[in-house]
Amino acid sequence: MSLQIISIILGSLTLASALMVVLSKHPIRSVIYLVVTFFFITSMYIMMNAQFLAIVNMIVYAGAIMVLFLFVLMLLNLNKEMEPMNAKGAQIAAFIAGGSLFLVLITALKDTLILGQTYRQQDNSIGLVKELGNLLFTKYVVAFELTSILFIAAMVGAILLAKREKQIIE
Amino acid sequence: MQAASSIGTSLDFFLFVSFALFTIGAIGAMTRKNMIVLLMCIELMLNAVNLMLVTFSTYYGNGDAQIFVFFTMVVAAAEATVGLSIIIMAYRNLKSIDIDMYNKLKN
Numbered sequence: 001m002s003l004q005i006i007s008i009i010l011g012s013l014t015l016a017s018a019l020m021v022v023l024s025k026h027p028i029r030s031v032i033y034l035v036v037t038f039f040f041i042t043s044m045y046i047m048m049n050a051q052f053l054a055i056v057n058m059i060v061y062a063g064a065i066m067v068l069f070l071f072v073l074m075l076l077n078l079n080k081e082m083e084p085m086n087a088k089g090a091q092i093a094a095f096i097a098g099g100s101l102f103l104v105l106i107t108a109l110k111d112t113l114i115l116g117q118t119y120r121q122q123d124n125s126i127g128l129v130k131e132l133g134n135l136l137f138t139k140y141v142v143a144f145e146l147t148s149i150l151f152i153a154a155m156v157g158a159i160l161l162a163k164r165e166k167q168i169i170e
Numbered sequence: 171m172q173a174a175s176s177i178g179t180s181l182d183f184f185l186f187v188s189f190a191l192f193t194i195g196a197i198g199a200m201t202r203k204n205m206i207v208l209l210m211c212i213e214l215m216l217n218a219v220n221l222m223l224v225t226f227s228t229y230y231g232n233g234d235a236q237i238f239v240f241f242t243m244v245v246a247a248a249e250a251t252v253g254l255s256i257i258i259m260a261y262r263n264l265k266s267i268d269i270d271m272y273n274k275l276k277n
Binding site for chain 2: 004007008011014015018019021022027030031034037038041044045048049050052053056057060061064065068069072073075076078090091093094095097098099101102105106109112126127131132135136139140143147150151153154155157158159161162164
């Protein structure tokens with residue numbers, strides 16, 4: 001019973017920090033709230049016993065990607081509140097569209113079999129590093145190796161895109 | 171073991187949180203104008219989908235979805251790198267990351 005209370009608190013904190021990502025004016029505050037959101041999502045992975053994904057989420061997302069966002073924000077030197085908001089009508093339309101999307105998703109959830117189910121205790125070990133490592137290096141080994149090509153392409157592309165033009169050096 | 175399985179949180183709660191996160195990310199992608207905040211909203215939507223995949227993976231007792239989440243994180247890392255370098259290049263050209271300044275394809 002106490003686990004349910006903890007999960008409800010965690011879920012509401014997740015949604016509150018995700019709302020603050022969208023609502024806060026300054027981009028740096030958005031990045032900080034996004035890190036907080038990722039920490040709460042990590043706690044949900046831990047509650048579902050997906051330990052490997054929890055660690056990877058914390059290291060890769062909250063660690064690496066968010067630091068990258070912070071570095072880019074620091075490089076861009078956005079010192080003034082330069083972001084004008086959209087028109088009021090467009091904002092209201094966006095909120096109506098998002099709300100109806102949420103309604104459709106919740107209505108689709110209403111009749112599913114998963115409603116009220118707890119996770120099965122007997123195959124609780126699927127999220128551990130051993131099981132996922134077995135799966136990753138046997139069944140999905142080709143995709144895992146192709147990932148390295150993707151990373152090399154992304155690295156070369158990022159360097160080429162962010163490089164300064166040559167005439168500045170001369 | 172049976173008593174232990176009855177106190178777990180129900181999985182539709184995680185689905186609800188993931189739907190709400192996706193909606194918040196979509197609303198943010200529609201309302202904000204800063205390009206970096208747009209990229210962050212996309213990351214939020216990706217994380218909502220990851221949470222839903224992990225929930226279904228826990229429900230069916232199948233590890234394939236968690237591998238898929240791992241690859242999603244890999245692709246998201248690459249996407250954030252390239253997207254942020256595109257934003258830096260765009261900022262050098264126009265000195266702004268307002269999304270409304272980049273509507274040259276419209277005309």
